Amino acid sequence: xxxxxxxxxxxxxxxxxxxxxxxxxxxxxxxxxxxxxxxxxxxxxxxxxxxxxxxxxxxxxxxxxxxxxxxxxxxxxxxxxxxxxxxxxxxxxxxxxxxxxxxxxxxxxxxxxxxxx
Numbered sequence: 291x292x293x294x295x296x297x298x299x300x301x302x303x304x305x306x307x308x309x310x311x312x313x314x315x316x317x318x319x320x321x322x323x324x325x326x327x328x329x330x331x332x333x334x335x336x337x338x339x340x341x342x343x344x345x346x347x348x349x350x351x352x353x354x355x356x357x358x359x360x361x362x363x364x365x366x367x368x369x370x371x372x373x374x375x376x377x378x379x380x381x382x383x384x385x386x387x388x389x390x391x392x393x394x395x396x397x398x399x400x401x402x403x404x405x406x407x
Contacts, residue, residue: 292332292333293332293333294333294334295333295334295335295336296330296333296334296335296336296350296352297336297337297338297349298335298336298337298349298352298395298397298399299338299339299340299345299346299347299348299349299397299399300337300338300339300396300397300399301339301397302396302397303321303324303325303326303337303338303339305396305397306326306337306395306396306397307321307326307337308396309370309371309395309396309397310326310328310335310337310395311328312369312370313366313369313370313371313396314354314366314371314395314401316328316329316330316335317329319334324338324339325337325338326338330352330354335352348398348399348400349399351392351400351401351402352401352402353390353401353402353403353404354401354402354403354404355403355404355405355406356403356404356405357405358405359377359389359390359391359403359404359405360377362403363376363377363391363403366393366403371393371394372393372394373391373392373393374392374393374394374400375391375392376391377389377390377391377403377405378390378391386406386407387406387407388404388405388406389404389405389406389407390402390403390404390405391403
């Protein structure tokens with residue numbers, strides 16, 4: 291089984307589309323009726339306002355895997371991303387180190403970049 295789609299709540303769909311397209315640089319698939327769909331690897335990402343109060347809460351943390359964490363953090367800062375911290379190692383298993391840097395999207399959701407070396 292694979293993950294087909296993840297939904298992220300946003301206050302302003304237009305502003306969020308600009309952030310995910312221009313700052314994170316995910317490919318925008320299409321927009322319709324206040325919904326925006328992006329391709330994120332093999333998973334589709336849906337940005338929308340919450341349908342009901344039941345769904346009106348911050349999103350889960352999405353971890354975007356990148357090849358060069360330091361370069362991507364620099365690029366995204368220049369594009370307007372606000373990082374909560376600097377790249378740092380969170381785990382080492384055998385010879386593999388996992389590095390992360392957390393940031394906020396345009397809607398206040400916490401997201402992360404990750405790299406395994």
